[in-house]
Amino acid sequence: MADKITTHHRFLKKAEKDLVRMFKDGDFEAFRENYHHFIKMAPPETSLEEMFYEAMDALGEHDDVVDYSLMQLNKGSGDYETHMIELLKALSRQERYYEVINFSDHLMEEKLPQGFRIEIAAIRHQAKKAIDELQYRRSGDVDDAERSSQEDINLDEMSHQEILRMFSTFADEKDIRYKDFVLEQLENISDKDIVTFMLLYLKEIGYNKKVRHHKFDEPVEVVPADLPSLEEITLMKDVEPEVIDELESRAPQIVSEAALLMTSHAIFSYPKEPDFEAEELVEGYLQYILDLLNMNHPYTAGSDVYQWIDEMERLVTTSET
Structure with a gap:
């Protein structure tokens, strides 16, 4: 009888609403505890799993994220892409960068949806960048690390989507260290989607000098700081x-x-x-x-x-x- 009561549709809906309320209130510890009770009674919706991942990130409980995402992946439960992305992000936050790269390399060998592939490539790029910076920081030469992080970027060895995601990440991070690299490459790239994110990066860092791009039939000069956002x-x-x-x-x-x-x-x-x-x-x-x-x-x-x-x-x- 107790099982029938606790798994009743209305009870589950009430429990789900309580979880959403805890999440919105920022009561992540209560959310975590009640979430683990909830999933013993019913499989969670993707939206609820996304809240779980956000709550665990806010609590800094990356071990729990790794364990949970691996469990869901092994069971084949829920959204595969969501669990894999969250697993890689949690491993990165634990500075387990080599594991991130190994996971990513295996995934990139598979036939993946375009958006998923872009996200994987971005996480892998950040892991590689973090490894490089850690190595140079240990050697006490941060300036060389910054130069090397750009010198190590070989566009000829990267796919179109990897290049696209890299420049998109630059724009998101607004990291001024890549300014000279982007300015130099802007003269050489004509791929319309890639040029967009190069211009958006320069806009985000407030670059207020004229630059020339070759996106259209004729070279065009613009001042990135004056451009609208997308x-x-x-x-x-x-x-x-x-x-x-x-x-x-x-x-x-x-x-x-x-x-x-x-x-x-x-x-x-x-x-x-x-x-x-x-x-x-x-x-x-x-x-x-x-x-x-x-x-x-x-x-x-x-x-x-x-x-x-x-x-x-x-x-x-x-x-x-």
């Missing part, structure tokens, strides 16, 4: 929200793919704005996406808008990976 350009700020709002009622099954499509287009075109009004682009993307699904719809974009979207998608899908 979220501020028309396609992301004004177009994507309108398109997604409409698709949620017409074709909810395609919403995540549509958001990825528009984000990819924004990355490839940045910082150049399309030569169309936001309303024209909204109409164009709705027609383009719903045409792909062979769905009836009332949208009719101008041919030039439709062609621009189609050309952007061709660029994205034929880009080296």
